[in-house]
Amino acid sequence: MVKILQLFTSEAQLVRALQKGDTKAQRHLYEKYSARLLAVCVRYINDKMEAEDVMIEGFMRIFEKIDQFKSEGSFEGWMRRLMTNEALMYLRTKRHIEIDIDAPEAQQLTNYDWADANLEADDLMAIIGKLPTGYRTVFNLYAIEGFSHAEIAEQLGITESTSKSQLHRARALLQEMVKEAENLSRATTEVVNRLKK
Amino acid sequence: MKKHPTDKFFAEKLKEVEIKPRPEAWDKLQMRMQTKQRRVGGWWHQGPWLAAAGVSLVLVAGWVVWSLNQSPELTVAHKETKKSMPPQEQTIPQGEANKIPSATDNDAIAALAETPKKTIDKGVEKRKIKSVIPQKDSQLSQPRVLESSELQSSQEVAINENKTPERGNANIAPIKIEQPQSIAQNSPTTHQPVTKTVVLQLPELKESLVASSQVESNVEKQNSDSEDFGDNLLSKPRxxxxxxxxxxxxxxxxxxxxxxxxxxxxxxxxxLAKATGKNEN
Structure with a gap:
């Protein structure tokens, strides 16, 4: 493993080796980015096993399309986009993306101080996993990947206004769930402190 | 554009999240890549074969369609060719093949039919018909042409024979000449005895042959069994x-x-003694 990492010191070198179909370079890429890219898949697909399957397909896509990568932007960003597309394809084919118009209406967004939120990434991943698929997909695409509503609408085959409304509801639900999680966390901490005393 | 605090919070926290896949995921990835390469290679290699198969399929289908479209025209053309044939050739079914010589008769055949050698001629006709029928199955027009040529040749021979002073009866002459031709067509083994008869062209023998044939013809008129005798006489010159x-x-x-x-x-x-003894008994 150490030897493999030593072989590809720079990203450009790694990309060149991948473009030649070097299996060592492929293994190196997998070792370096598989965990991050699996996290991307899990954010869209709330099932680790299925997300892993999608990640494998995404890596195959990366190896196939490595010649299309122009060394202009970030290599990791390019891979994340491919992985996102793979996850969306999976959602389109296996699970129809539910545009939850009739989903339980979230409460209006209140002024919440996110700086006070003391939740770990795993907790946030669990919270996102509880969102309905449509909310989760639009939120992931807009908030984390940085797509515009127009792009999301084109990707998912929905209107921009639907994308906006989905995002708004997703934010409201997330705020509620984060509050609940925060309250639960505080309560748990208090109980632990009392027990310690 | 200022990012929403919710989006900012989640993006910052989740951007660097890592979830380690199971160790067997890499083996799975390798296995899938190998199968995909094989599949791609397979298609690459099978492409020409598939193309060839497709082309052949298209050709066969085209031929079938073409033949289906062409078949009515062909039948019409076939009918037209039949119509263009002479009527005597047109109405010759296989079952009525024995009518062929009579239908295609010319003067020589008509003369043969009227001769006292009619029974011998029948035998010759039968042989000719037997030789014509299988040809007729394969090609309709060819045997007729051949037969007409044969008839022409027999006519010519008959005319030549008529000119000879030795043959008194003109009707017999074509029979004797036509017979070896037909025999030669059917069986080459019977051709050798004919050459022997040619060798024995003595004046006495010729007279005897003519006389014997005349006697035979008289007997044949009375008895139908003499047909076989006549055949034997001609086919067995010994x-x-x-x-x-x-x-x-x-x-x-x-x-x-x-x-x-x-x-x-x-x-x-x-x-005579035996015959009289039998009568007495």
Whole structure:
């Protein structure tokens, strides 16, 4: 493993080796980015096993399309986009993306101080996993990947206004769930402190 | 554009999240890549074969369609060709093949039909028909042409024979010439005896042959079994030579010369004695 990492010191070198179909370079890429890219898949697909399957397909896509990568932007960003597309394809084919118009209406967004939120990434991943698929997909695409509503609408085959409304509801639900999680966390901490005393 | 605090919070916290896949995920990835490469390679290699198969399929389908479209025209054309044929050739079914010589008759055949050698001629006709029928199955027009040429040749031969002074009866001449032709067509083994008869072209023998044939024709008029005899006489010339010997002995008896009954093969006195004995009994 150490030897493999030593072989590809720079990203450009790694990309060149991948473009030649070097299996060592492929293994190196997998070792370096598989965990991050699996996290991307899990954010869209709330099932680790299925997300892993999608990640494998995404890596195959990366190896196939490595010649299309122009060394202009970030290599990791390019891979994340491919992985996102793979996850969306999976959602389109296996699970129809539910545009939850009739989903339980979230409460209006209140002024919440996110700086006070003391939740770990795993907790946030669990919270996102509880969102309905449509909310989760639009939120992931807009908030984390940085797509515009127009792009999301084109990707998912929905209107921009639907994308906006989905995002708004997703934010409201997330705020509620984060509050609940925060309250639960505080309560748990208090109980632990009392027990310690 | 200022990012929403919720989006900012989640993006910052989740951007660097890592979830380690199971160790077997890499093996799974490798296995899938190998199968995909094989599949791609397979298609690459099978592409020309598939293309060839497709082209052949298209050709076969095209031929089938073309043949289906062309078949009515062909039948029409076939009918037209049949119509263009002479009526005597048009109405010749296989079952009525024995009518072919009579339908395609010319003067020579008509003369043959009227001769007392009609029975012999029938045998010749039968042989000709037998040789024509299988040809007719394969090609409709060819046997007719051949037959007409044969008839023409037989006519020519008959005319030539008529010019010869030796043949008194013009009707017999074409029979004798036509017979070896037909025999030669059917069986080459029977051709050799004919050449033997040609060798024995003595004036006496010719006379004997003509006389014997005349006698036979008289007998044939009375008895239908003589047809076989006539066939035997013509097909087996050795008997005719024996008959010539017999005729010679009869002539000897007539002239009062010594008769060699061993040469004949039988003694008429003994035969007469047996016949009378049987009658008495």
């Amino acid at each position: 008997k005719s030579t024996r008959m010539a010997k017999v005729w010679q002995q009869l002539k000897n008896a007539k002239n009062g010369e010594k008769v060699d009954w061993e040469e004949v093969g039988f003694n008429p006195n003994k035969v």
